[in-house]
Structure formats: C-alpha cells, structure tokens
Amino acid sequence: MTLADFPVGSIKGVGHAFADQLQKLEIATxxxxxxxxxxxxxxxxxxxxxxxxxxxxxxxxxxxxxxxxFSYYAKKRSRISVRVLSGRYLITAVLxxxxxxxxxxxxxxxVTLTGKWEQGRAVLTVTEFHNxxxxxxxxxxxxxxxxxxxxxxxxxxxxxxALTQFAGQLAENxxxxxxERYRLLGREEAVREIHFPSSTQRLKQARRRLVYExxxxxxxxxxxxxxxxxxxxxxxxxxxxxxxxxxxxxxLPFHLTDAQQTVLHEILEDMKQPxxxxxxxxxxxxxGKTIVAAIALFAAVTAGYQGALMAPTEILAEQHADxxxxxxxxxSIRTALLTGNVRGKKRKLLLEQLKEGAIDILIGTHALIQxxxxxxxxxLVVTDEQHRFGVVQRRLLREKGQEPDVLYMTATPIPRTxxxxxxGDMDVSTISELPGxxxxxxxxxxxxxxxxxxxxxxxxxxxxxxxxxxxxxLIEESEQLDVQNALDMHxxxxxxxxxxxxxxxxxxxxxxxxxxxxxxxxxxxxxVLVATTVVEVGVNxxxxxxxxxxxxxxxxxxQLHQLRGxxxxxxxxxxxxxxxxxxxxxxxxxxxxxxxxTDGFKLSELDLKLRGPGDFFGSKQSGxxxxxxxxxxxxxxxLAAARQDAAKMVRSQSFWQEDAYHLLRAPLRAAGILxxxxxx
Ligand code: ADP
Ligand code: MG
Numbered sequence: 001m002t003l004a005d006f007p008v009g010s011i012k013g014v015g016h017a018f019a020d021q022l023q024k025l026e027i028a029t030x031x032x033x034x035x036x037x038x039x040x041x042x043x044x045x046x047x048x049x050x051x052x053x054x055x056x057x058x059x060x061x062x063x064x065x066x067x068x069x070f071s072y073y074a075k076k077r078s079r080i081s082v083r084v085l086s087g088r089y090l091i092t093a094v095l096x097x098x099x100x101x102x103x104x105x106x107x108x109x110x111v112t113l114t115g116k117w118e119q120g121r122a123v124l125t126v127t128e129f130h131n132x133x134x135x136x137x138x139x140x141x142x143x144x145x146x147x148x149x150x151x152x153x154x155x156x157x158x159x160x161x162a163l164t165q166f167a168g169q170l171a172e173n174x175x176x177x178x179x180e181r182y183r184l185l186g187r188e189e190a191v192r193e194i195h196f197p198s199s200t201q202r203l204k205q206a207r208r209r210l211v212y213e214x215x216x217x218x219x220x221x222x223x224x225x226x227x228x229x230x231x232x233x234x235x236x237x238x239x240x241x242x243x244x245x246x247x248x249x250x251x252l253p254f255h256l257t258d259a260q261q262t263v264l265h266e267i268l269e270d271m272k273q274p275x276x277x278x279x280x281x282x283x284x285x286x287x288g289k290t291i292v293a294a295i296a297l298f299a300a301v302t303a304g305y306q307g308a309l310m311a312p313t314e315i316l317a318e319q320h321a322d323x324x325x326x327x328x329x330x331x332s333i334r335t336a337l338l339t340g341n342v343r344g345k346k347r348k349l350l351l352e353q354l355k356e357g358a359i360d361i362l363i364g365t366h367a368l369i370q371x372x373x374x375x376x377x378x379x380l381v382v383t384d385e386q387h388r389f390g391v392v393q394r395r396l397l398r399e400k401g402q403e404p405d406v407l408y409m410t411a412t413p414i415p416r417t418x419x420x421x422x423x424g425d426m427d428v429s430t431i432s433e434l435p436g437x438x439x440x441x442x443x444x445x446x447x448x449x450x451x452x453x454x455x456x457x458x459x460x461x462x463x464x465x466x467x468x469x470x471x472x473x474l475i476e477e478s479e480q481l482d483v484q485n486a487l488d489m490h491x492x493x494x495x496x497x498x499x500x501x502x503x504x505x506x507x508x509x510x511x512x513x514x515x516x517x518x519x520x521x522x523x524x525x526x527x528v529l530v531a532t533t534v535v536e537v538g539v540n541x542x543x544x545x546x547x548x549x550x551x552x553x554x555x556x557x558x559q560l561h562q563l564r565g566x567x568x569x570x571x572x573x574x575x576x577x578x579x580x581x582x583x584x585x586x587x588x589x590x591x592x593x594x595x596x597x598t599d600g601f602k603l604s605e606l607d608l609k610l611r612g613p614g615d616f617f618g619s620k621q622s623g624x625x626x627x628x629x630x631x632x633x634x635x636x637x638x639l640a641a642a643r644q645d646a647a648k649m650v651r652s653q654s655f656w657q658e659d660a661y662h663l664l665r666a667p668l669r670a671a672g673i674l675x676x677x678x679x680x
Contacts, residue, residue, distance in 0.1 A: 002171055003031035011162045018154075024147045033162050034170070036155075037194055037210075037629055038142030041203075044114060046134055049089045054119035061112050061133060062086030062093075068105040084111065084124075091122045095129060104131060128153065140197050159195050173663035174213060178645065184209040194629075208638070211630045215639045217667050218625060219646035222424035224673045226278075227650050229425075235276030235403050236379045240268065241302035248298050248331055252291070254435065260288050263429040267296050267407060270427070271380065277405035280423045282414060283431030284600035285565025286438070289409050290320070292431070293382045294327055296407060301333050301360045305379025308404075309363045314339045314511050315518055316384065319540060321363040328361065338364035338373070341511050369393055374400065382407045412558045413600035415608045417636040420643055421625060440598050441568040443576040445552070445591040454548060454577055455496050461546045462500050462527045466572060468546035470530045471563055473554040489550060490530040497528060505531040533559070542570035552578035552594075553587035557607035560590070561600050586610060609633055 008027055009019040027033050044059045052058045066083035073079055080095045082105055093113055095101055105111070112134045115126040144155050170188035178184070185193070185205050193206035249256065256264065263281060270277040283289050297307035309324070311317040321337040328335055336350055336359045353359045357376035362368055369381075378397065381404045397404060408426070419428055446454065458468050470493065472486040490504045503517045503526035520526040522541055529544075533555075547567045552560060560578070567574035578595075582588045593606055612633070632639070649655040649664075656665070 003034060003166055003169065004029050006030040006166075008033050011158055011165060013161055014158055018150075018158075021149050025145075025150065030162055030166060033159060034166070034191055034195075035628075036144060036159070038144050040143045041140040041197065042114065042128075042143050044134060044141055046112070049086050049091070049117070052117045054117065057114070057116050057127075059112060059114040059128075059134070060086045060124065061110065062091070064105055064107055064109045064111060065090065067107060068102050070099065070102045080105070084113070089122070091124055093124045093126050095126045098129070101129065140200075140203070142195050163192055163195065171663060174216075175658075175660035175664075177660075178216075182208075182212060182641075184212060187213075207629060211635050212638050212642060214627055214630045215635070215642035216646055217664065218421075218627070219424065219639075219643045220650060220664060220668060221671055221673055223643070223646040223650045224668050225425040226427075226647075228673065229278060230273075230275045232276070233274040235274055236271070236303075236305060236405055237274040238271040238300060238303035238305065238379060238405075240272065240299045244302045244331070245295070245299050249295060251330070252327075256291075257288065257431075257433055257435050259283070259431045259433045260292055263431055264292055264295055266427075266429045267292070268299060271296065271299060271405055276403050277380075277407065277427075278425065279406070279427045279429060280408045280410065280419065281429050281431070282410045282419065284413050284434060285411070285562060286569060287431040287434050289431060290323070290384075293384075293407060293409060294324055297324070297361055297380060297382060298328065298331070298333065300380040300405075303379065305377050306354075306357065306359070306375050307361045307380045307382070308368050308375075308378060309361065310368050310381065310383040311363070311365060312384065314341065314365055315514055315539065317364050318515060318518075320384070323540070324361060324363060333360045334358065335361045335363060338362055338367055339511070340365065340367060369396055371396075375402065378402045378404050380405045380407065382409065384409045384411075412562055413604045415601070415605045417632050417639060418608065420639055421632060424643075437571070438568060439571075439573050441547075441564055441574045441576050443564065443578065443595045443598070445578045445580065445582070445595055447581055448579055451579065454579060455493070457575075457577065458493075458528060458546060458548070459497060459500070461575075462497075465543075466546060467521065467524060467526075467541065467544040468528045468548060469544060469563075469566055470528060470548040470550065472530065472532060472550045486530050486532050493528060493530060500528060501526045502528045502530060505529055507532060533563070539566055540569060541566070545570065545572050545574040547574070547576045548579060549576070550579050553580040553582045553584075553590065556611060557590055557593060557603045558600075560594055561598075561603045564594070564598075565600075 007019065007029055008014055008022050009016065011030060011033065014022070022028070022033070025036065027036055042057070046061050047058050049060055052060075062084035063086075064082055065085050068080050068082040070080050071078065076097075078097055078099045080098065080102055082093050082095075084091055084093045093111075093115070110132055112130040112132065113124055113126050114128040115124045117124055142152075142156060142159070144152055146152055146155065168188070170191060172179075172187045174184065174187070179186070184190075185208075187209075190206040190209040193202045194210060197203035197206065263283075267277070267279060267281070270279055281289055281292060293309065297309065300307045309317075309320055311320055317337060317339055321335060325335045336353070338347075338350060342350060350359070351373060354362060355374045355376055362373075362375075367373070381397075383406065408423070414423075458470075461468055470489060472489050486504065486506050490502060494502045501520075503521055505514060505517045509517070517526065517529070518539070521529045521544075524543060545567050547564055549555065549560060549563055555563070564576040567576065576594075578591055580587065580591060582591045590610070593603060597603060630639070649661070655661045
C-alpha cells in the first residue's frame with residue numbers, strides 16, 4: 001500500500017463534503033494532498049504596527065474597539081469593518097466575504113489578524129483571522145493555492161494531520177546512491193519541511209531534493225523515449241554516396257566552418273544508423289544552418305531517398321525552394337515547391353511525380369505531410385523555424401509506412417535550459433560560431449524624436465546602393481497601445497523618401513501579394529521594406545544592410561536579435577537602429593543589451609530571465625512541461641545533472657531490475673513509455 005491507495009477522506013478531519021471540495025484542487029488521495037506543495041510561506045510572528053511598512057503583509061494582535069459594521073457591496077460580496085486597538089494604534093480592520101464572522105467579532109475581544117497594511121488610511125485588509133492570541137508556534141507557515149470553499153488554514157490543518165497520520169510511510173523513491181551523491185534529504189523529511197519548514201536552510205534543502213526528484217522523473221521519461229527510439233531500428237539507415245556528397249560540398253561557394261562540419265558529422269552519423277533520427281539543429285542567426293540542412297537532404301537523395309523541407313510560412317518556403325534549386329540543379333536533383341497556392345492540375349501532377357519518385361526534394365509549408373501527399377520513399381524531413389514536428393506528425397507518416405529521420409531547425413537560439421526540456425527527447429547539435437569575415441552589425445538605440453535622422457540614414461544607405469527594412473510591431477492602430485502601425489509608417493516614409501520605392505508587407509496581404517513584394521525587394525526594385533514581424537523568420541536578402549525596428553521595446557530580446565539577423569548577411573557593414581522610448585527599466589536594459597552584444601545565445605538567456613519560460617515562446621502551447629516546484633531558469637544546473645543521471649540510468653541493467661529503482665520505474669510505466677521487452 002502506498003499513500004496513493006488512501007482516499008483523502010481517510011485523513012482524520014476530512015469528511016465527505018470536504019473530500020468532494022478537494023477534488024477542485026485535484027486532490028483525491030493522501031498522496032495528492034501531501035504532494036500539494038505551498039507556493040509561498042507566511043510569517044506569523046506578531047509584530048508591532050510601528051515596524052510594519054506601508055503595503056507590507058504582516059500579523060498583529062489587537063483588541064476590538066467597535067461593533068463590527070457589516071455590509072453587502074455587491075451580490076454575494078460582503079464586507080466587515082471593525083476598529084481595533086493594537087499597541088498605541090487605533091486602526092480599521094476590513095474583512096471581505098466572510099459574513100459569518102460578524103457574530104464572532106465581539107467588542108473587547110483579543111484577536112490575531114494577518115493582512116496587508118495600508119499606512120495612509122490606517123487600514124489592515126485581513127487575509128487571516130484568529131480569535132484570541134496567536135497559536136502558531138512555527139514561524140513559517142505554508143500558503144497553498146486554493147479555490148472557493150477551501151481555506152488555506154483548513155488545508156494546513158489536514159496536511160499536518162496527514163503528515164502525522166502517515167508518518168514513516170512516505171516511500172523513498174530515490175536510491176541511496178543518488179541521495180548520498182547529492183546529499184539529498186529523504187523524501188519524507190523533504191516533504192515535511194516543504195510544508196512546515198523548521199528553518200529557511202532546511203526549506204532550501206527540502207526544495208533542492210524535491211526539485212531534483214521532479215526533474216529526474218521528467219528526464220527518465222525523456223531518456224527512456226529516446227532510448228526506445230534508438231533501439232527500435234525501424235528508421236532509415238542511409239547508405240550515403242560519400243563521393244557525390246563530397247563533390248557537392250566542394251562545389252559550395254565557401255568552406256564550411258568547423259562548427260558546421262561538426263554538426264554535419266553528427267547528423268550524418270545519425271542518418272546512417274537504422275534508428276529514426278530526432279535531432280535539433282540550433283545556431284545563431286546567420287550561422288549557416290540552412291546549408292547544413294541542404295547537405296543532409298543531398299545526402300539522403302544520394303542514398304536513394306526523398307527529402308522534405310518544411311517551413312512555417314509561404315515566403316520562407318519559396319525562398320528555400322529557390323535556394324535549394326540553385327544549389328541542387330547542377331547535381332541533377334529535382335526539387336519542387338508545394339504550398340496552398342499550388343492548386344488544380346499543377347498540384348495533381350506534382351503529387352503524382354512525388355509518388356513516382358520523380359521529385360527528390362519537396363519544399364513547402366505544413367501541406368507537406370497532409371493526407372493526400374504520398375512519397376515514394378521519404379527518408380528525411382527537415383523542419384525549419386517554429387515547427388514542432390511532433391509525435392502526431394510522425395504517426396501520420398508511419399501510418400503511410402514511413403519512419404523518416406527528422407532534423408528540426410530553430411531560428412532563435414534557445415537557452416540550454418529550454419532546449420533540454422522542450423526538446424528533452426531529442427539530440428541537440430549546436431553551431432557555435434558564425435562564418436568568418438562578417439562585420440559585426442552596429443546597433444544603435446534612439447528615441448522617436450530622432451526619426452528625421454533615421455530617415456536621413458535610410459536615404460544615405462539607399463544612395464549607396466543598399467536596402468533597408470523598417471519593422472513595426474502591429475498591423476492595425478490600437479489606441480490603447482499607441483503603436484504606430486505599418487500602414488502609417490509606410491505612408492510617412494513614402495512621403496519622406498521621394499524617389500525611393502517603399503514597399504509594404506504585412507500579414508493581411510494574400511500570398512501572391514506577399515510573394516510579389518518580397519520579390520521586388522529581392523531584386524532591389526523596392527529599396528525600403530516596411531513590414532510587420534512577418535520578416536522575422538529567416539528571410540535572406542544580403543543587399544539589405546539596414547534594419548530599423550520601430551517601437552523596439554515592444555519586442556522581446558530574442559525577437560529583436562532575430563530581426564537584426566536579417567541584415568549583416570553580405571560583405572557590407574550593416575546597421576540596426578532600435579527606435580524606442582523605453583520608459584521602463586526593463587525596456588532600457590533590453591535596449592542596452594542589444595547595443596552591447598550580438599551573441600544570440602547570451603541574449604536568449606537574458607530574455608528567458610526577463611520573461612520567464614512560459615512567455616519565452618510566446619504561447620502556452622510551447623510544449624513546456626509544468627513543473628510543480630522546479631524553476632527552469634534558476635534550477636538549470638539541477639536539470640542538467642538530472643538529465644545526465646537519467647540518460648545513464650535508462651541504459652543500465654540495474655535500473656530496470658533492482659528494487660531500489662522500483663518507484664522510479666513506476667512513472668514510466670504509468671506514462672506508457674515502458675515497453676519492458678525492448679528496454680530491459
Ligand atoms: P541561418 O539559417 O543559420 O540563419 P543561413 O544558412 O541562412 O543561416 O546562412 C546565412 C548566410 O551565410 C547565407 O547567405 C549562407 O549562404 C552563408 N553561409 C553559410 N555558411 C557559410 C560559410 N561557411 N561561409 C560563408 N558563408 C556562409
Ligand atoms: Mg534559416
């Protein structure tokens with residue numbers, strides 16, 4: 001029997017009704033309750049009002065000096081206010097939505113009140129109330145996230161009760177060897193301390209233990225997945241034609257950097273293995289990921305397979321199609337582009353050719369893996385930028401009888417922490433240097449009142465034969481945000497830059513219009529391109545040397561870095577001008593960092609610290625796991641250690657056989673990852 005076998009109702013003091021309410025917090029068993037951790041702690045040491053600062057949360061003791069004044073201020077919302085004398089201070093205590101207290105509060109009673117102190121009005125907004133002198137001996141008490149009908153106080157009581165009732169029964173899930181290596185508290189002790197810390201130091205130790213445990217269990221799942229994939233041997237083992245591949249690499253207009261060669265080697269080694277590759281390729285903007293992907297695709301074709309390159313937008317797909325065609329045509333490799341725009345007869349023909357194997361490399365948007373698309377022999381899928389080529393897509397292809405290798409490219413350098421978690425079951429290749437001979441982009445930060453100078457700057461760049469991007473954050477006027485939109489900017493610049501062609505690109509244009517503007521920009525028929533962030537991802541126009549970002553403080557650091565990466569792609573000196581008021585300290589700091597460093601990995605780490613992991617990818621569907629205690633930013637070292645430990649463990653006999661690991665295997669079984677036959 002484990003604690004998970006005891007319903008929460010078996011805890012003394014938890015009746016049916018309360019057990020039902022606890023379902024709202026997803027607490028059904030004693031184990032759920034004990035693993036329901038506080039998100040902060042409250043100090044109930046009683047204080048003198050004179051030591052409490054305005055806005056501070058604190059506990060005081062006082063005597064009631066007036067009859068409580070009760071009122072409803074909205075439907076079902078009530079308020080009690082009462083005068084309290086605490087020390088030399090006569091204050092007003094306010095209690096919201098606790099109508100039942102109106103009979104409890106009696107003139108002359110001594111009360112203990114915890115709440116937020118508002119010095120100016122001498123009001124304490126009470127969050128916790130206790131009739132009489134304080135009873136809590138411990139200084140730090142847990143505060144749990146709760147829902148209506150469940151009070152923090154009640155939770156405290158039953159958690160305490162559960163810890164007593166089940167003392168000695170909390171199973172240790174980490175083997176001694178690990179606990180000794182990291183000097184980790186035992187599970188029961190850690191759990192007790194995380195709820196009712198006996199000191200801040202003990203709390204720290206408890207947290208360290210539980211964070212490690214949380215990461216380890218997560219990583220065990222990831223590493224077991226990875227091992228399973230590697231052992232499955234149902235992927236493609238490419239028999240690459242090295243002579244042809246070498247000839248292709250030598251025909252490139254440049255030498256691969258050492259970093260490119262290293263990652264290429266990693267990728268090719270993976271491709272030659274019979275297991276399905278699942279690899280992330282990351283590198284700073286302009287580090288030359290695309291050419292590495294192209295070489296991998298070339299290698300796949302020399303082995304008699306087809307390849308697919310998936311891009312997030314049609315513009316990018318078209319650009320990739322153009323550049324791959326240029327690279328491959330001399331080597332008689334047939335490429336084709338498939339997007340939503342390819343329709344009717346043309347589409348039908350293309351799909352037939354693909355099925356017959358008359359197309360070697362198909363480039364496009366996510367349309368590439370739709371139902372109607374059948375490959376003759378798909379061997380490698382490269383997905384560019386924000387695409388997460390997930391389990392679902394793999395299954396789709398497997399159902400068609402394909403288990404291709406997958407190479408996943410990211411546009412933005414991802415902090416190591418996030419790469420390890422979001423891409424936890426992947427292998428990671430990192431291009432750690434930029435091709436030589438590039439002039440670092442010069443970055444300036446100016447305020448809006450210098451826009452005239454910025455315009456002069458653009459004019460000069462164009463006079464020298466160069467081109468410029470002007471990026472605006474939003475497409476439509478939003479009064480609230482007071483963002484100058486792309487349309488306004490376009491007309492302003494069209495007026496100011498006589499004799500210069502100013503183009504406009506935004507998300508509302510249809511695909512043909514977008515392609516048209518982009519083409520004219522590429523051919524230098526348009527010299528200045530005003531755009532919303534659609535240019536962010538991967539556009540390559542080497543003659544553009546000037547990037548103006550309007551309202552730059554509205555962007556995240558990684559995004560700004562990505563935008564800056566659109567220039568600096570040729571041999572000419574490039575510039576990035578950030579136009580922003582940057583009123584807040586954070587904004588100022590952002591602008592400063594941008595002007596000081598061009599290291600994308602450094603900026604992405606800073607960005608992560610500023611915005612937190614949830615916002616880093618800009619959406620909730622980022623695939624980031626929800627850790628209970630662990631914090632991806634601060635606990636990174638622990639994550640890295642847990643990952644290493646997990647990788648070793650899943651490859652060891654003892655992990656799958658010994659009793660000491662029994663409880664660590666359980667979550668793998670529960671998640672359905674454990675395919676015992678294969679992994680043992
Ligand atoms: P990324 O996709 O990583 O942002 P790209 O692959 O688009 O970068 O490469 C940026 C530019 O650098 C391209 O114009 C590409 O042709 C060029 N490039 C790539 N590798 C090298 C290299 N080893 N030496 C010189 N130029 C390179
Ligand atoms: Mg790219």
